[in-house]
Amino acid sequence: MKQSRLIRWTTVVAAVACVGLMLGSVSAQKKAKKKARVADPHQLMEGLVFPNCKALGGALGAEKTNFKEIAMRAALLSESGHVLMADGRCPDGVWAGACKVLRESGAEIVAKAKAEDKEGAAAAFKTLTSKGCGACHKVHKK
Numbered sequence: 001m002k003q004s005r006l007i008r009w010t011t012v013v014a015a016v017a018c019v020g021l022m023l024g025s026v027s028a029q030k031k032a033k034k035k036a037r038v039a040d041p042h043q044l045m046e047g048l049v050f051p052n053c054k055a056l057g058g059a060l061g062a063e064k065t066n067f068k069e070i071a072m073r074a075a076l077l078s079e080s081g082h083v084l085m086a087d088g089r090c091p092d093g094v095w096a097g098a099c100k101v102l103r104e105s106g107a108e109i110v111a112k113a114k115a116e117d118k119e120g121a122a123a124a125f126k127t128l129t130s131k132g133c134g135a136c137h138k139v140h141k142k
Helices: 002-032 041-061 067-083 093-114 118-140
Strands: none
Touching: 041 067, 041 118, 067 093, 067 118, 093 118
């Protein structure tokens, strides 16, 4: 009876130790994984998001509407919503939600530009900047 208890306890301790080693190994692998992309979020914001957002706002406010430019700028902003999520760049749910708004509103602006609906594109741009950019920057822009 004592031997069977000893065998059971030894088995339990060995199993727990194995699980602990496996979890530690997985954790170490995650930490050791290097980023595959070169650009950091600040570079993406300064080089991709901000210039296209500024140009899109200008194009939407221009007297003569260039729908081709509106669609291009909005498409790049929509794609930036994917890029900002890639390679471990997303720190939390606020960021993820803002990127979703960026993708969806950007796509909506493209559709409105193709339909030559300037007011619809402007409304979608307002959503993009307030619920996308604005919501994220309240938390992450220091």
